[in-house]
Amino acid sequence: MIKTRNNKAWFLVLPVVISVAFSAIIPLMTVINYSVQDIIGPDQKVFVGLDWFKEVLRDPDLHGAFLRQILFTLVVLAIEIPLGILIALSMPAKGWKASLTLVLIALPLLVPFNVVGTIWQIFGRADIGLGGHFLASLGINYNYATNPLHAWLTVILMDVWHWTPLVALLCYAGLRSIPEGYYQAAKIDGAKAWAVFRFIQFPKLSGVLMIGLLLRFMDSFMIYTEPFVLTGGGPGNATTFLSIYLTKLAVGQFDLGPAAAFSLIYFLIIQVVSFVLYTIIQRNSNPNASKQVAQ
Amino acid sequence: MKQALVQPSTTQSRPLRPKFRIGSVLLPAYFILLLLPIYWMISMSLKTNDEILAGFSLWPKTLTLEHYHEIFTNAAWYSGYLNSLTYVGLNTVISLVIALPAAYAFSRYSFQGDKHLFFWLLTNRMAPPAVFLLPFFQLYQSVGLFDTHIGVALAHLLFNVPLSVWILEGFISGVPKEIDETAYIDGYSFGRFFFRVFIPLVRSGIGVTAFFCFMFSWIELLLARTLTSVNAKPIAAVMTRTVSASGMDWGLLSAAGVLTIIPGALVIWFVRNYIAKGFAMGRV
Amino acid sequence: MARIELDGLAHAYRPNPQKPEDYALRPMTMTWQDGGAYALLGPSGCGKTTLLNIISGLLRPSHGRVLFDGRDVTDLPTEARNIAQVFQFPVIYDTMTVHDNLAFPLRNRRIPEPEVRSRVAHIAELLELTSDLKNRARGLSADMKQKISLGRGLVRKDVAAILFDEPLTVIDPHMKWQLRSKLKQIHNELKLSLIYVTHDQVEALTFADQVVLMYDGAVMQAGTPQALFEEPEHTFVGYFIGSPGMNLLPCTLEPGNPDGVQIGNLSLPVDAHLLEQVNAQSDLTIGIRPEFLGCSNTLEGASSRNLPATITRVDDLGTYKIVTATLGAHTLRAKLPEDARVVTGPGFLNFLTGQTKLYADSRIVR
Numbered sequence A: 001m002i003k004t005r006n007n008k009a010w011f012l013v014l015p016v017v018i019s020v021a022f023s024a025i026i027p028l029m030t031v032i033n034y035s036v037q038d039i040i041g042p043d044q045k046v047f048v049g050l051d052w053f054k055e056v057l058r059d060p061d062l063h064g065a066f067l068r069q070i071l072f073t074l075v076v077l078a079i080e081i082p083l084g085i086l087i088a089l090s091m092p093a094k095g096w097k098a099s100l101t102l103v104l105i106a107l108p109l110l111v112p113f114n115v116v117g118t119i120w121q122i123f124g125r126a127d128i129g130l131g132g133h134f135l136a137s138l139g140i141n142y143n144y145a146t147n148p149l150h151a152w153l154t155v156i157l158m159d160v161w162h163w164t165p166l167v168a169l170l171c172y173a174g175l176r177s178i179p180e181g182y183y184q185a186a187k188i189d190g191a192k193a194w195a196v197f198r199f200i201q202f203p204k205l206s207g208v209l210m211i212g213l214l215l216r217f218m219d220s221f222m223i224y225t226e227p228f229v230l231t232g233g234g235p236g237n238a239t240t241f242l243s244i245y246l247t248k249l250a251v252g253q254f255d256l257g258p259a260a261a262f263s264l265i266y267f268l269i270i271q272v273v274s275f276v277l278y279t280i281i282q283r284n285s286n287p288n289a290s291k292q293v294a295q
Numbered sequence B: 001m002k003q004a005l006v007q008p009s010t011t012q013s014r015p016l017r018p019k020f021r022i023g024s025v026l027l028p029a030y031f032i033l034l035l036l037p038i039y040w041m042i043s044m045s046l047k048t049n050d051e052i053l054a055g056f057s058l059w060p061k062t063l064t065l066e067h068y069h070e071i072f073t074n075a076a077w078y079s080g081y082l083n084s085l086t087y088v089g090l091n092t093v094i095s096l097v098i099a100l101p102a103a104y105a106f107s108r109y110s111f112q113g114d115k116h117l118f119f120w121l122l123t124n125r126m127a128p129p130a131v132f133l134l135p136f137f138q139l140y141q142s143v144g145l146f147d148t149h150i151g152v153a154l155a156h157l158l159f160n161v162p163l164s165v166w167i168l169e170g171f172i173s174g175v176p177k178e179i180d181e182t183a184y185i186d187g188y189s190f191g192r193f194f195f196r197v198f199i200p201l202v203r204s205g206i207g208v209t210a211f212f213c214f215m216f217s218w219i220e221l222l223l224a225r226t227l228t229s230v231n232a233k234p235i236a237a238v239m240t241r242t243v244s245a246s247g248m249d250w251g252l253l254s255a256a257g258v259l260t261i262i263p264g265a266l267v268i269w270f271v272r273n274y275i276a277k278g279f280a281m282g283r284v
Numbered sequence C: 001m002a003r004i005e006l007d008g009l010a011h012a013y014r015p016n017p018q019k020p021e022d023y024a025l026r027p028m029t030m031t032w033q034d035g036g037a038y039a040l041l042g043p044s045g046c047g048k049t050t051l052l053n054i055i056s057g058l059l060r061p062s063h064g065r066v067l068f069d070g071r072d073v074t075d076l077p078t079e080a081r082n083i084a085q086v087f088q089f090p091v092i093y094d095t096m097t098v099h100d101n102l103a104f105p106l107r108n109r110r111i112p113e114p115e116v117r118s119r120v121a122h123i124a125e126l127l128e129l130t131s132d133l134k135n136r137a138r139g140l141s142a143d144m145k146q147k148i149s150l151g152r153g154l155v156r157k158d159v160a161a162i163l164f165d166e167p168l169t170v171i172d173p174h175m176k177w178q179l180r181s182k183l184k185q186i187h188n189e190l191k192l193s194l195i196y197v198t199h200d201q202v203e204a205l206t207f208a209d210q211v212v213l214m215y216d217g218a219v220m221q222a223g224t225p226q227a228l229f230e231e232p233e234h235t236f237v238g239y240f241i242g243s244p245g246m247n248l249l250p251c252t253l254e255p256g257n258p259d260g261v262q263i264g265n266l267s268l269p270v271d272a273h274l275l276e277q278v279n280a281q282s283d284l285t286i287g288i289r290p291e292f293l294g295c296s297n298t299l300e301g302a303s304s305r306n307l308p309a310t311i312t313r314v315d316d317l318g319t320y321k322i323v324t325a326t327l328g329a330h331t332l333r334a335k336l337p338e339d340a341r342v343v344t345g346p347g348f349l350n351f352l353t354g355q356t357k358l359y360a361d362s363r364i365v366r
Helices: A009-035 A051-058 A060-090 A096-110 A113-124 A130-137 A148-176 A180-188 A193-221 A225-230 A242-252 A256-284 A287-294 B023-045 B049-054 B066-073 B075-108 B114-123 B129-142 B149-173 B177-185 B190-201 B203-219 B222-226 B235-245 B250-279 C048-056 C098-108 C113-126 C142-154 C173-190 C201-207 C225-230 C235-240 C272-276
Strands: A037-041 A044-047 C004-011 C025-032 C037-041 C063-068 C083-086 C161-165 C194-198 C210-215 C218-223 C247-253 C260-263 C266-269 C284-288 C293-296 C306-316 C320-327 C330-337 C345-351 C357-360
Touching: A009 A037, A009 A256, A009 B075, A009 B114, A009 B129, A009 B149, A037 A256, A051 A256, A060 A148, A060 A193, A060 A242, A060 B023, A096 A148, A096 B023, A096 B203, A096 B250, A113 A130, A113 A148, A113 A225, A113 B023, A113 B235, A113 B250, A130 B023, A148 A193, A148 A225, A148 B023, A180 A193, A180 C083, A180 C142, A193 A256, A193 C098, A225 A242, A242 A256, A242 B129, A256 B114, A256 B129, B023 B250, B049 B250, B066 B075, B066 B250, B075 B149, B075 B190, B075 B203, B075 B235, B075 B250, B114 B149, B129 B149, B129 B222, B149 B203, B149 B222, B177 B190, B190 B203, B203 B250, B222 B235, B235 B250, C004 C048, C025 C048, C025 C063, C025 C218, C037 C048, C037 C201, C048 C083, C048 C161, C048 C194, C083 C142, C098 C113, C098 C142, C113 C142, C142 C161, C142 C173, C173 C194, C173 C201, C194 C201, C201 C225, C210 C225, C210 C235, C218 C225, C218 C235, C235 C247, C235 C284, C247 C330, C260 C284, C266 C306, C293 C306, C293 C330, C320 C345
Parallel strands: C037 C194, C037 C210, C083 C161, C161 C194
Antiparallel strands: A037 A044, C004 C025, C004 C063, C210 C218, C247 C260, C247 C284, C260 C266, C284 C357, C293 C345, C306 C320, C306 C345, C320 C330
């Protein structure tokens, strides 16, 4: 679409800018403020420059949390994206079955974060949980509260349960947008199922997959409530991801300075990765490239 | 518009899409994983606490509604429910009202700083909550919005508005610009055009955006909990606090959990026909 | 290459069709000769695409058989039929280069790579795509994309026929002409069987050796463009082919006159042997093409084939004139040479012998 150059369009954007800026700018300034000061008492603050930044970059606990965070995000993305695609491919295309499948699949998305934690707590505990009980009956001494590996597996399973639907629905929408003609042509060209996926379905999905990747990256990298409810970050520090660690630092130990400094670094990392993904999305959704066929 | 081109399928049509064989195993298996935890919570919510603690049972032996009864008669519980619905509703309406003109502007015009502005809006979904909560609390308290429904609704705009603008922009870009121009030539003013012609055209986009706003506002807990104490306390926060104070009342917790899923399930049912299109955010 | 036979073919989308209206495609038996260039012509919704999809195997017919060179392929899926098809909207594989697009059907059939390369090079040459082979297919113009779609059909050696489903719909007018001549040239060089679906009669008449005109799920007439023009077997053929279409005048038998019909209160001579074949209940129609209808202000030599009429309008279209005249309650058009001298006012219409057709219940009487 050729856009008209018109700076008056700012007036249309203004309400959005004001409402977001209200909640965004002042807290951000405050966090920046914390990050360069040492708060000793209610009215006693000392400017410390970049000391907190230097300190947190050397903090081994933070390194641990950071590495766990990266590992967690990579693992859930590596499971959720392919699984979401496979599920979208298996979903019925029309009729009441399609409606029912859609509704059921979307269900976990609308469960509040802490309820997700609660659901998996109830489900996973060996004493009262169906899943825990089942594993115990298989002779597996499963306990996510004491065994770090079990805790990890449970947290990952929980995230997969919660967010694979988002990827699946995105892909489902992408698949529905492929005109029949493509499948007909592929038949005539003798393409087998894999070739159809590789050359027709996957290219069409790449746009929505980038959106899914962006949203899942942001949210999994900031995950807090679900593991907090389930494991509280334990056992030990096994499931202490970045947000949980930062909360401990800021609220538990009231080390606002280092927590703020690291929050800013954290924020920056998310922004850089998101910016890369976002740029790719913008390039992909160039409307002139693919729409001729679909119209 | 694209949909219209898809030929109607016919009874004797040979299947065009390659049959996905793993799907016939994968999909049922996935549904079991998906539904079992939910089933378990529902089942727990209908058991007496004695039964839960006495030992393992696949389904409730003595069905009881006592937990639900407790929630519906105790103001501390049901008011949390109403609070959540109130601020989620407010947030959805405000998000749509301010995101629509902005999305229109991003889709139709280029202006000073538009690209940067758009990304800046998105970055606000990326602020790690942990440390930002304290300044949020201070800010909302200082302007008198602490523990009000509108306060939570405003705070949730932070992540819902950027997403709304993004989704709506995708849908609006799918509406040919010629429609705007024709309307202006026909003598429509901008306002009349926007409400009479344009909004009906992007109806499904609006439906989907409302779904996303509802979803993200409904499931968010950290901000909602931090910015409220009594009057606007969300159901999810009621769950965490009440339960930790009185030990683990699993049955009550489950019942409250089940009740938090129901509004979402209703919303999905109403927008199910838009989901397929909407989840692509108008961008396929 | 193959001869395609349709044997008692019919298709209904609903089960258990009772009335003719239940069929999307009414029962038909016909043969498409090997190496022929056929056009399947008809207005939108007449069943052309259904027929095409049955031939290509995308759709299984509810009744009858499809034979390729005498072999029954009704139950064979598309992949097993050696059919190529080009669709209304160009289908290309976005992520591939033009070369890979053209090679795709061959690679899917596990043709050795050296042969793939030589076939692709040959077809690219033919379609003038050689210079684009290394480019990505995604950014190309619609006509280039459609050439690639066509190329994917042509690279395969074994195709029984190439089917075209309104392939020029999204192409710019001046490119349409080029692509059509390209197709014609390819047909002459490769002697392929081509079936070309279109609703545009000019496209059909200039492209095809044989035109099959369909209406409402039934074949109205199959024949050369000339036959469709001169001998329309059905009033719909007369009406649909030609611009303007055939003049159609409802008429009745004239009591006591074995070689004439009545149009309103005028009488027009018709061969007695034609009228003998007509039974009294039939609805009769006289049809004459504007090209064969004479028109003048004065009577040139008295003849019973001249009927008085009122000329209401004369349009000079440069190379010819279109005259509109009313005869009783009916309006007719005549196509006259540019130098014909006709003015509005009273005049006469001349119904040329041999070109004045008689239709009974819309079917031609011979």
